[in-house]
Amino acid sequence: MFFTALLATVTLSLRVATGSLLRSAQITGNTLARRKDATFITRPGVKFTNASALTNAAVVLSLKSTSGTSVGSTVLRNALASGTSTSINAAESGAGYAIDIDFGAETFSVIFDTGSSDLWLAQEGLRCVDYYGHEEEISECAFGSLYSGEIDEIAEENFNITYGDGEFLTGNLGYQTVCVGGLAVERQEVALVDLAYWNGDNESSGLMGFAYPALTSAYEGTDPTQDNVNTTDLSYTNWVFTAIEQGLMAPVFSVAISRGIDSGPSGQLALGGLPDVAHEDDWASTPLQILELTPHNTEQSNYSYYTIIPDGFLLKSNSTSQASFHTWKAGYQEHRTVSSTVTTTFPVIIDTGTTLIYLPVELAEEINAAFDPPAVYIEAEGIYEAACNAVPPYLAVVINGKAFGIDTQDLLLTNLGVDGSTGGCITGVQPIEDLYILGDSFLKNVIAVFDVGSSEMRFASRGKY
Ligand SMILES: *[C@@H]1O[C@H](CO)[C@@H](O)[C@H](O)[C@H]1NC(C)=O
Ligand SMILES: *[C@@H]1O[C@H](CO)[C@@H](O)[C@H](O)[C@H]1NC(C)=O
Ligand SMILES: *[C@@H]1O[C@H](CO)[C@@H](O)[C@H](O)[C@H]1NC(C)=O
Ligand SMILES: *[C@@H]1O[C@H](CO)[C@@H](O)[C@H](O)[C@H]1NC(C)=O
Ligand SMILES: *[C@@H]1O[C@H](CO)[C@@H](O)[C@H](O)[C@H]1NC(C)=O
Numbered sequence: 330m331f332f333t334a335l336l337a338t339v340t341l342s343l344r345v346a347t348g349s350l351l352r353s354a355q356i357t358g359n360t361l362a363r364r365k366d367a368t369f370i371t372r373p374g375v376k377f378t379n380a381s382a383l384t385n386a387a388v389v390l391s392l393k394s395t396s397g398t399s400v401g402s403t404v405l406r407n408a409l410a411s412g413t414s415t416s417i418n419a420a421e422s423g424a425g426y427a428i429d430i431d432f433g434a435e436t437f438s439v440i441f442d443t444g445s446s447d448l449w450l451a452q453e454g455l456r457c458v459d460y461y462g463h464e465e466e467i468s469e470c471a472f473g474s475l476y477s478g479e480i481d482e483i484a485e486e487n488f489n490i491t492y493g494d495g496e497f498l499t500g501n502l503g504y505q506t507v508c509v510g511g512l513a514v515e516r517q518e519v520a521l522v523d524l525a526y527w528n529g530d531n532e533s534s535g536l537m538g539f540a541y542p543a544l545t546s547a548y549e550g551t552d553p554t555q556d557n558v559n560t561t562d563l564s565y566t567n568w569v570f571t572a573i574e575q576g577l578m579a580p581v582f583s584v585a586i587s588r589g590i591d592s593g594p595s596g597q598l599a600l601g602g603l604p605d606v607a608h609e610d611d612w613a614s615t616p617l618q619i620l621e622l623t624p625h626n627t628e629q630s631n632y633s634y635y636t637i638i639p640d641g642f643l644l645k646s647n648s649t650s651q652a653s654f655h656t657w658k659a660g661y662q663e664h665r666t667v668s669s670t671v672t673t674t675f676p677v678i679i680d681t682g683t684t685l686i687y688l689p690v691e692l693a694e695e696i697n698a699a700f701d702p703p704a705v706y707i708e709a710e711g712i713y714e715a716a717c718n719a720v721p722p723y724l725a726v727v728i729n730g731k732a733f734g735i736d737t738q739d740l741l742l743t744n745l746g747v748d749g750s751t752g753g754c755i756t757g758v759q760p761i762e763d764l765y766i767l768g769d770s771f772l773k774n775v776i777a778v779f780d781v782g783s784s785e786m787r788f789a790s791r792g793k794y
Pocket of ligand 5: 631
């Protein structure tokens with residue numbers, strides 16, 4: 330999956346959390362548009378300055394893998410079958426991590442996504458369409474149970490979202506009581522979808538975004554075709570930030586996605602603290618970065634995605650036994666020794682809703698070349714594949730001086746099946762032009778703490794498991 334909220338193409342400048350301009354990395358493409366009236370303000374005061382003081386959370390939800398048996402080699406066959414979607418999309422379809430929530434009086438399974446901010450459910454009577462908007466059977470959207478109840482509808486507002494893999498949905502917004510892990514928020518703004526291009530898993534009925542309110546997808550008026558990110562965009566406080574504002578949970582949540590399970594319980598989401606998962610005690614902290622949302626008005630910057638700047642990447646090819654430490658700046662690449670002090674590199678988004686790792690084209694190329702035998706770029710599919718028995722390189726993400734190694738199982742995804750036309754398996758690191766993402770292939774190796782109270786991310790290695 331690739332459930333990163335996709336907004337209009339604008340030129341962004343990157344700012345550090347303190348607001349000082351770090352450098353003006355030009356990030357163009359499928360990223361953010363401005364949110365002209367975001368209302369959420371980070372609440373000061375509650376800070377976890379001592380990572381070891383974080384305790385296990387009282388509220389821990391099970392993350393369920395929803396890929397079922399459907400993934401198989403269809404993942405790669407889809408890539409070939411579809412002339413329009415790139416294989417990145419195909420490789421990302423199918424799998425997901427879902428949580429159960431109470432929506433009104435009913436329980437629904439929804440995809441858990443840190444790369445977007447809205448909570449929506451598919452409602453009865455919705456029209457399922459293909460990529461071109463042509464109506465299809467509802468079964469093609471593969472939703473779980475459809476919501477048949479009501480919400481306290483908001484007049485003159487509509488919901489309109491497009492995700493990174495091209496899926497799009499529109500609908501209406503309203504208020505409903507939403508209870509997650511026993512934490513009930515009354516009159517939470519939510520969306521009900523009545524039109525969807527969606528590749529579901531037959532289990533989840535919607536999606537719940539845990540990113541910042543700036544990424545919510547409400548618009549003025551009732552006609553989605555008139556929505557304009559520059560002029561009719563509205564913002565609202567989504568569930569996790571409402572729960573924090575209301576003091577229902579400490580301003581932090583943590584995620585442990587577990588490897589090796591394609592269906593059923595496969596990790597934990599802890600609200601207000603840490604999940605109960607074995608990990609090393611050596612934490613790395615790094616400030617969350619603000620992506621400048623408007624090209625012109627720097628006053629309106631807000632946190633949006635969970636964006637961090639890693640120090641760099643450690644790459645050690647099995648075939649060459651050479652370790653190199655990479656730090657990437659706009660447009661050029663530097664090699665340094667592991668012990669070098671590195672201060673600058675590119676921003677990445679921490680996204681549970683994206684399966685793989687997406688890095689700048691040249692870096693992805695170098696990592697894929699370090700497989701033994703080297704992974705190759707399949708032009709027709711737009712993805713890197715390696716022989717299914719290839720030996721992946723040692724790859725680590727360096728965050729605040731600590732290297733987080735990525736298990737070789739997450740670098741060569743043999744569980745996604747063999748590409749029928751090439752005989753290859755997809756690798757865990759793929760190239761992308763603009764919005765770099767550390768998805769589940771990275772997250773399976775760590776506990777990730779999304780500390781919105783102190784505006785930082787923290788990571789601890791889970792070691793070998
Ligand atoms: C952090 O918290 C732990 C546990 O409460 C404590 O033992 C430790 O001394 C604290 N460290 C610092 C630097 O305050
Ligand atoms: C969902 O169910 C439909 C019909 O039963 C089936 O054709 C499809 O493969 C299923 N999709 C997934 C992702 O399980
Ligand atoms: C809103 O939805 C319509 C119909 O799906 C789509 O054409 C349009 O691009 C969307 N606009 C925004 C701003 O998302
Ligand atoms: C929104 O504003 C940006 C920057 O001014 C512009 O490039 C873009 O085309 C606008 N988008 C729409 C849908 O008007
Ligand atoms: C978010 O945007 C609002 C409205 O522009 C602004 O008042 C607020 O200070 C911003 N918050 C942050 C953390 O920048």
